[in-house]
Amino acid sequence: MQLIFEKSVPGRGGVRVPLSDVPKASTFPDALRRKQPVLLPEVSELDLVRHYTNLSRRNFSVDTNFYPLGSCTMKYNTKVTENAGGLFAGCHPVLPLLPGGERLVQGPLSLIHGLEQQLAEITGMDEVTTQPLAGAHGEMTGIMVISAYHKARGDHKRKYVIVPDSSHGTNPASAAMAGYEIVTIPTAPYGDMDLEQFKNAMNDEVAAVMMTCPNTLGLFNPHIAEICDIAHQAGALTYYDGANLNAILGKVRPGDVGFDVIHVNLHKTFGTPHGGGGPGSGPVGVKKGLIPYLPTPRVQRTEDGSFVAEAHPEGIGRVSDFFGNFAIMARAYAYITLLGREGLIEVSEHAVLNANYIMARLKDEYELPFEQTCMHECVFSASRQLKEGVHAIDIAKYLIDRGFHPPTVYFPLNVKEAIMIEPTETESKQTMDLFIDVMLEAARLARENPEALHQAPVTTPVGRLDETRAARAQQVCCE
Amino acid sequence: MQLIFEKSVPGRGGVRVPLSDVPKASTFPDALRRKQPVLLPEVSELDLVRHYTNLSRRNFSVDTNFYPLGSCTMKYNTKVTENAGGLFAGCHPVLPLLPGGERLVQGPLSLIHGLEQQLAEITGMDEVTTQPLAGAHGEMTGIMVISAYHKARGDHKRKYVIVPDSSHGTNPASAAMAGYEIVTIPTAPYGDMDLEQFKNAMNDEVAAVMMTCPNTLGLFNPHIAEICDIAHQAGALTYYDGANLNAILGKVRPGDVGFDVIHVNLHKTFGTPHGGGGPGSGPVGVKKGLIPYLPTPRVQRTEDGSFVAEAHPEGIGRVSDFFGNFAIMARAYAYITLLGREGLIEVSEHAVLNANYIMARLKDEYELPFEQTCMHECVFSASRQLKEGVHAIDIAKYLIDRGFHPPTVYFPLNVKEAIMIEPTETESKQTMDLFIDVMLEAARLARENPEALHQAPVTTPVGRLDETRAARAQQVCCE
Amino acid sequence: MGYCPNTSDEIREMLAVIGAGSIEELFAPIPVELRAKSFDLPPGMSEFELMRIMKEKAAAGGAEIVPFIGCGIYDHVIPAVVDHLSSRAEFYTAYTPYQPECSQGTLQALFEYQSAICRLTGMEASNASLYDGGTAVAEAALMSLRITERNRVILDASVNPLHREIVTGYLHGLSAEAVEVAPDGCSSDLKSLIDSIDEETAAVIVQNPNFFGSVQDFSELASKAHEKGALLIVSSYPIALGLVASPGEMGADIAVGDGQSLGNALSFGGPYFGFIATRKRFIRNLPGRIVGETIDNQGRRGYVLTLQAREQHIKRHKATSNICSNQSLCALRGLIFCAALGRKGFEELAVLNYDKAQYAKSRLTSLKGVTLMNTGTTFNEFTLSLPMDAAPVVEKLLSSGVAAGVPLGQYYPGLDYALAVTVTEKRSKAEIDRLADLLEEALCS
Amino acid sequence: MGYCPNTSDEIREMLAVIGAGSIEELFAPIPVELRAKSFDLPPGMSEFELMRIMKEKAAAGGAEIVPFIGCGIYDHVIPAVVDHLSSRAEFYTAYTPYQPECSQGTLQALFEYQSAICRLTGMEASNASLYDGGTAVAEAALMSLRITERNRVILDASVNPLHREIVTGYLHGLSAEAVEVAPDGCSSDLKSLIDSIDEETAAVIVQNPNFFGSVQDFSELASKAHEKGALLIVSSYPIALGLVASPGEMGADIAVGDGQSLGNALSFGGPYFGFIATRKRFIRNLPGRIVGETIDNQGRRGYVLTLQAREQHIKRHKATSNICSNQSLCALRGLIFCAALGRKGFEELAVLNYDKAQYAKSRLTSLKGVTLMNTGTTFNEFTLSLPMDAAPVVEKLLSSGVAAGVPLGQYYPGLDYALAVTVTEKRSKAEIDRLADLLEEALCS
Structure with missing residues (x-):
């Protein structure tokens, strides 16, 4: 199929821009004006629609195919939750930042608060922030919270994060972005992190251990409580990668087991579609002692029952522009509300x-x-x-x-x-x-x-593709 | 592909019914209760979505393919008009029938009035009714109006309607449903209705002549004004099949030429998609003398600028339940408003x-x-x-x-x-x-x-199909 | 403007190929004296301005009113899947499936629709949909004339008056006759209906539940009609068919109705769809499109438009009907609605409607001076007798945002005190209670 | 419940195949002492009840307020095609295109997106999107550290303060430093920025138009940075790029920004997408997914995820970033938005924003005591100095349904009288005039 740029014909009109009802301003100064025109495609609305409709048909997707992509939880998400997510399209995120603005956005603020409460109950944590925009972003946020916790206690010597080798690649990458060095523990023949090696690696320079459970083999590690104990005895905190939470909903709550921090992937467990790679949402839950270090702002319920977005001065600051991927969170809130406990x-x-x-x-x-x-x-x-x-x-x-x-x-x-x-x-x-x-x-x-x-495959628009050639050519945009 | 019924598994749940917040009523009497359960498919929401999403992919459509299906005007219709049509989903058509209800539905009533005015200007007619639900329904309505006109004048002898052989099949069928006998005029070698034969057929037993122009050969008949004159001289009325109106927008107005009645296909000319065969909409426009015979009710603008739906006592009665296929009309109104004169x-x-x-x-x-x-x-x-x-x-x-x-x-x-x-x-x-x-x-x-x-075809899910076998087997539902 | 894509360069190239000097030259076959005398429309605009206008109109559409009204169109839940699936571009931007190999999506869906309608109505053959409920009753009447070669139908006056008007109009032109039989209170007068059947009667047309909301058994009427060579046509409310005996079970020959309540929005009057189903022996007399199963040149199952020899594009004025468009997309919505709820959900939905209406009935008839006019069973509609003219009461309650029901005086002379109340599953207990309170207040004042 | 489809019969059959007596048995690997101590959530409900709750929340979302506010998120038109096409199930229910043969839809679209971003920003290589504008600036800062192997970035304080907070947080853990340089009035202080560049400076980060709305030329800054071996990172507002010189034209090394204004709804904070583009020589230092062109085993063109060796699933803690999800669907919306407007429409849209803002500027600065703080050119935002504290004025106007602007005192100490006003193409003349009237009234009272 041609690229949309290749379908462009000079002078072809697209969607019409609104009519102007104000006087024409004096011309924009040449010195600051762009010299090269923006060479966007010039196509008709029909060309555009036909192009992207046909392009969409070149994808497999949950709505068209069974999609048992391990580790990705490609479940079907109900259409009503999709509709629910779209209801907030017109709500401006800057409104609550204005003086007197919070009272105008009680609906979305109450939703954020409600979702945080739902997730806290589901994970067994004390408080949750919905700000992180994806799972890996949640991991980084969680580790930053752990880091802030140690530093607030004057404990500056901890520079390692322990990660089993079977973890998602995001775990070590996120810990590294938060400034830690990584200690990798191999998998024992029984399919879980080697407990002895873990014990040996644990010391007072370890800030945290990050566990994925069930792990990437789909196995539940029966030793997680013990692992948490060992970490806590060494003054380290425990991080639970909740990407696979759908396996244990209502069965295990990481907070009960001894984990201090968790992130969950709303787009995996809680009913939001994957969008071809995103957007996702990666809320983080923490135990009581870590609450002060959560990112700012925090949505709180006041005594009169109204909701406010408060600055959180001791926290790690801001990890995303506003309140997280809100429309994704709305889908998750709707999903949890729709399904309920049972x-x-x-x-x-x-x-x-x-x-x-x-x-x-x-x-x-x-x-x-x-x-x-x-x-x-x-x-x-x-x-x-x-x-x-x-x-x-x-x-x-x-x-x-x-x-x-x-x-x-x-x-x-x-x-x-x-x-x-x-x-x-x-x-x-x-x-x-x-x-x-x-x-x-x-x-x-x-x-x-x-x-x-x-x-195979022979039924697809293209056969097996030459990935080496792509990496060598580095052609990442059309000429 | 299996039928949705074949995917059914006993006990499989679908979409959940609302919860009841009222007491359970005493059981519905057995004597009136259905004996056979309604054997609808039992499928999950995912099964349902995957079934119909994949089924849709077995269609060619304007949004995926060039669709030059002659006589059907398979143009691209903008998505904004599609959105506009959906805005009225929650408006109940019975409201304006209630005492005091009209004031609650001024939006839709004004839209109907506005569309009727737009179509009157476009076709050169004096008034328009949007009630007919499809092109053929408009034809029947138009002929019923003609019939009522003749009868109101005490002219009971007219029992024929003249139709050229190149007309749409709906023309004679619609006239027949309105109680007329059909006189068919052949096409002359020059591609239009044979003028001599037409003259010979015209007499005081003819109620109307129905013309499609451009005709089904895509040719414009330069004699239409003469045809109208001949008909009028014999006391007959002239009917214009506006199915091909997109050819002459702004160029010719059938009302100017001498036609008394016209129907237009909103789903062809005025920007509403075809829906796999419908819904359409077939408004009918008439000249002044025929206004009294339009169907009931009529949306009128009162002196204070508000809109009412009035009974139309001399008219042919009701041809559809309410105000026509309103959401289709809304798309057409939006289309005409969006494009404007130019x-x-x-x-x-x-x-x-x-x-x-x-x-x-x-x-x-x-x-x-x-x-x-x-x-x-x-x-x-x-x-x-x-x-x-x-x-x-x-x-x-x-x-x-x-x-x-x-x-x-x-x-x-x-x-x-x-x-x-x-x-x-x-x-x-x-x-x-x-x-x-x-x-x-x-x-x-x-x-x-x-x-x-x-x-050919070899790229489709099925090859050429045995239509004779279908007609013989008459299998029109699954067992 | 952007909607016609060709650029001025392309126009020039095309005209050169055609051999014309300008677009205007292409209109040369149209004599100058035939040209438009006016084309006075405002200039166009952008999406943004358009939607502002349209949203203003929609905002003044009464969608905020809580409806306890029916008249054949009902405020039911529409599962989210219905919109999502019916808005697949491949469905809504296709046309009548004339080329079956590239239209199996529409064809199979319509075949499934026909199957669902047969199962709902207890009949053997359905077409691919008609325009709406009223024209479906009229088409059924015409169909009975064709089958019996008779000239008269008996029309129970407890059939929806809007539908009766349409039937009368359709029959008028054909010099056929519709004889109305008055109801007995809020019920069909079965005895009078039976007595009216004679050798010229093509069919008896009844509705179940009827316009007053009463549910009846028409089995005996069917037998008596058949004895006289007449048909029984039953118009049904499809949601009721989750609970109420089907036309097929009662011995009807033709089942019709408005399919709106199956997944189609209120939309101020349409589009909806009409359904019509019959016994297999009458299939050739059905109006409109029919999809049939067949096989392809390799023996694979597939679907085609079938029995087209009945239709206008072949039979012209001898066709069974003039219908060309059906309401395919609305029928698809109806099918998806049925499949989304499924066997169990569909029945539950019907029961829920019944329960809600029964609650409302007991609540409203407990008001002073308000009595129930239906003597037998009802489904989700019932008719109350108020202690005063119903019209001003309804008008008063509209000001409080509630459409309390349909005053029947405008349709049945003498029934000025009668109010038909509809209660679907969407009406909450709180809304019903509020209706009762407002009604009480209105009747006291 | 209906969402897990297997019936009790099927569950029985499956357990028999597994060899388990119950589903509970499958949870045997989880020791009893690890089991959940609580799971206190309300029971589920149906779509109907859910949507009632959700609609109530949405109705209390401030969508009726007329926004003259920005802060990086803008109320722009979204052509209807954007929703229609991005809601194709094949797009939004697919995942990261790991299997390219059955994911060419997503892959080609992302390749086109990357192309559009390169053309907008005047750069040579874009990734397939980042989370949002703020994290994009932070990722660009980290990228500059990797490229230069230096440890310090200079952050113009006229960059969006929300973004600066994120940059600071990201750098904090890595023991890198962000040095802020105060603006000169409402403009970047180019001299101070240039003076701050030293041998340890990885990059200078500026925003254009900046948080006050001022548009500047950063070409000289780019040269000076390059002379010292530092990079220039420019954060842009993509709509402005229809009119304003691109980062590439100014000599920037990395262009970033928030793509929300390209076809993504306000949605109370997200999802949006961040974009990042750079010179081709820095491509291996880009974070996140990248799509590249290649050929298949028959020589046909196709698209794959490429340069994955940078990424976390292969490089783990040595990856260029921890990013796994991108904002693919939002980027797709951005692409469709760009293609819908096209070259000409995109420029027209930018000009329209400029015209509307200029009108508002002249209207508002004609009010007594109100002056313009920007000394140079602005695009569609500008900063006013009011004769009083801006916060109570804004609060007052909110009660009239107008968000008059963002009071800057909360972000810049000493600027309590400053109000940043945004005027997009959606603000009508009537709305602007009303803002002026309300403001005048508020200032008088």
Whole structure:
């Protein structure tokens, strides 16, 4: 397909600009005026609509395909929550910053407060900030809060953050952005962080340990309480990466277990679509002792029941321009309100049921590196298929031809030829059975006709793409 | 693709019904209760969304494909008019029927009045009713008005309506539904209704003559004023089928020429999408003498500037439940307001320019039965291709494989192997050139490799379908 | 202006290919004396100005009024999926599926719609939709004339008066006759209806629940009609069909109704859709589009417009109807609504309507001087007798933002004190209680 | 509940395959002592009740206030196509395009977005978006540290104070330093900025138009910074770029800004998107996702995520940034906005903003005691000096439904009388005149 720029015809009109009802001003000074015109496409509204409508059709998506992309929680999000998010389009975020402005925005402020309370109850934390704009942003915010906590206590020696090697890459990257050095702990043969090595790494220079639980293998670490204890004894704080919270909703609350800080991904667990890579939202919850260090401003409920956005002077400052990705938060608030207590418990139960069902159905044909009950996702290895020269990527591409978005492949890094499947709770047995049939067929083809898998995909607008060439060419915009 | 009913699983839940806040009533009496449950599909919201999203992807549409379906005016309609139409979703049509209710609905009433005035000015008529729900419904309404007019004058002998053979099939069908017998006039070799035969058919038993201009060959009949005179002299009235009004906006007003009644298709000329076959809207305009016979109610502007919906006692009664397809009318009102005088003139100019361009580019390869300047559409014959065994339908199906919706084929009936192309004013030269290239390629294939055309389409979810089998089987719902 | 995309360069190139010197030259076939004498419209504007105007009009549309009114159009919930899916561009910017290979989306959806309508009504064959409820009743009447080759229909006067007006108009031109039979109180007068059937009767037309809200059993009427060679046409409110016996179960030959309540917004009168379904033996007499199942050249299942030989574009004036457009997109919304609620949800919704109306009924009839006029079962509408003329009461309550009901005096002479009240699932207990309070106040003052 | 689709029969079948007796058994790996101590949330509800709650909250959201306020977020027109196209399910329910063959829609759109940003800013390489304007400035600062391997940035204090707070926070943890340079009145103090550049300076960060609305030429600053081996980072308001010289034209090394004004709704603070673009030689130092062009196994053009070796999922703590999500959907809206207006419309829009603001400027400065504080050119914002404290004036006008501007005292000590006023193309002459009248009244009383 051509680029929209390539469809441009000089002089073609687009959407009309509003008519002017004021006098023409004297010309803008030449010295400050741009010399090069802005070479945006010149297309008609029809060209534009046809271009992006057809472009959209070149995507797989949850609304069109089963999308069991492990670690990403590609669940179906209800359309009513989508509508709810759009209701606030006209609300200006600067209003509450004006004197007397807060009373005009009680609706959105009460929503922020309500969502923070919902998330605090769900995670077992004492307070929550919704300001971080994405999961990784939440991680960085959380670590900055931890850093501020230590510094406020005059504890300046802590310069390390402990991270298991099976963590999301964002964990060490976020801790590094907050100024810490990273200590990586390997995974033990039983699939969790090696406890002995962790104990050895812990000392009074460690600021925090960051745990993802269930971890990227989809396994629940039964030692998390012990890990928290060990950290706390050394004066370190504990950070819970809540990206996989959908596995434990109503079952485990990280705050109860001993974690001091958590971030959650509203776009994974709480009903907001992924938007092709964003926007997300990464609220952070903390235990009481850390509340002073949360970012500014804080939405508070006053004694008369009204809501205010207060400066938070001891906090780490501002991590995003206003109150976070509000329209995403509105979707999450709507989602939690819609599902309610029982609905949220059902989420974790069905997420886990579905993952275990797929694991059980595929384990005869695909290698299961850690054979135990999984949580919301299961991780296979294509090691058996590799013997026939078939890689995980070949199976992935074959799935595309059969109308399924592939699982995550080659992640987690500690599993060779990893195939990480997360069906999510919104998929039915019917759909999973169709997927399982194709996975089994791929395993059969790997034995009988591996070439068929190497050629895939053939039904897509493009075949396998040359990524090396892209990295070498660095062509990142059109000429 | 499975039917939604085939995806049903007993016990699967769909969208939740509102919670009850009233006491449970005593049970509905068994004697009146339905015995058979309503066997609607039991699917999840995700199943539902994925089903209909994927089903939609099995359609060609204006927003995805050039759609030069002759006689249908498949133009692009702006998204802002679509938004405008949705603004009135919560307005109850019974409110103005309540005592004191009209003052609550001044917005929609003023819109109806405004649209009627816009259409009157555009067509050169004195008053317009927006009640008819589609073009054919407008035709029937118009003929009923004519009938009422004659009867009110005590003229009971008129039982015929004259229709040229090149008219839309709805013309004679609508006149028949209004109780008339049909006199069909053939097309003369010059492409218009045979004037001599028309004169011969005209007498004092004729109630009306119905003309489509430009006609279904895309040609403008220069004799329409004379035809109107002849009819009027015989005491008959003249009806203008305004389905092709986009060809003459701002150029000709049927009311000026001598027509007494017109219907227009808002979904063709005035910016409302076609919805896969409807809803449309078919307002009817009349000259002064016919106003008393318009359907009831009439929206009127009172002396104080407010709007009322008044009973219209002499009229033909009610032709639809309320005020017509209001949300479609709102789109049309928005469209006319958005484009304004110059924008509407540009519509007819570009519609005609585009059609003549395609005609000029294709006439060397395709037979042009009536070679003259066309209006908004041009009609070819695949007669040359037929000599190679290639039918119009084969060319149509080949176009599908190349991503173009086919033109109308086998209509009008008076052209053998007709291919009727209406590009509309919203398509660019760029797009038309791509279409023309494929049409020329089809002509070449017809000479060099006709089999390639017979096999088309091969890129669609289904190939050519067995229509005879469908008509025989009469399977019109799932078991 | 931006809506016609070709640039002046392109126009020049195109004219050169055509061999014309200007666009105006292309209009040469139109004699000068036929040219427009006026075209007096204001200049155009941008989206921004347009939406300001449109929003002002919409804001004065009464959407804030709490409606306890019906007349065949009902304020029901519309699941969010309905808007999302029906606004897929591929659905709403396509046309009648003349080319089935690239229109399977619309065709399969309409086939599913027909299936849903058959299941709702208990019939065997549905078309792909009609314009609205009123014209659907009229088309059913015409259909009965064609089937029976008779010239007279009996029209129960408890059928929606707006619909009766349309039937009368449609029959008028064809010199056919509609004989109205007055109701017995708020119920259809079954005995009089049966007595009116004669050898010239094509059909009896009833509505269930009727305009007063009464639900009745028309099984006996069906038998008696059939004995005389006449058909029974039942107009239904589809939401009621989640609870009330279907036309098919009662022996009806043609089931019709307005589909608005199935996922279509109020929209000040439309677009809605009419539905019509019948016994399989009458399928060739159905008006409008019909989608049928077939197979393609490789044996794969697919859908096409079928039985087109009935239609105007082929049969012209001998067609079963002049219908060309249907209300495809509205029918799609109806289908998605049905599938979103599903078997269980659809029934629950009907029960909820019944429960709410029963609550309102007990609340309102407890007011002094207010009595229930329906003698039998009702669904979500009922008719009250007030101690005074209903019209001024309704007008008064409108000022408080509540549309209390439809005063029946304008439709039934002598029923000036009667008020038809509708209570859908969207009316909260608080709203019902407020209606009761306002009504009490209005009746006291 | 309906959102988890499996029925009790299916659950039974699935458990049998798994070999578990109950769903609870699947949670056996979680020791009992770790189980949740509470989960105290209300029961769920239906769409209908939910939307009632949400609409109430939205109705109390201040959307009816006429905003003459900015602070980096602006009330601009959003063409209808933006919503229609960005709400295509295939766009908004997809994820990061890890599998390029089935994600060409998102990938090509992001490539086009990157192209549009390069053309707007006059730069050579853009990433696929950042979170928002403030974090974009912060990421640019970090990027300058990486490129120059220096430890100090100079931050013009006429940069948006909200953004400066974020920059400071981001640098704090890294033991890097942000040195603020006070403005000269409402303009950047170019001399002081230049004088502050030393051998440890990674970058100078300015904003154009700045927080007071002043437009300046930073070409000399760029040269001087480059002479000292420092970079120039310019934060821009993209609508202004239709008229104002681009960062690239001024010699900037990194261009950033908030993309909200390109087709993204106000939405009480987000989601918006940040943009960042740079010279091609710095491309490997960009944070976040980047889409690049390549070919497939048959030579067809296609798009992939590229230069991923910079990113956290590969480089972990050595990554250029921790960013994983971008604001893809918001960036798509920005792209569609740009393409909808096109070259000519985009410039017209900028001119219209300028004209409206100039009108407001002349209208407001004609009021007694009100003077303009900007000494040079402004775009669509300007700063007034009122004859009294601006805060109570703004509070007063809010009661009349007008947000008159942002009082600057809270951000700049000593500027209590200063009011920053924003006038976008959406503000009508009538609204501007009303602002003037209300302001006059407030100042007199």
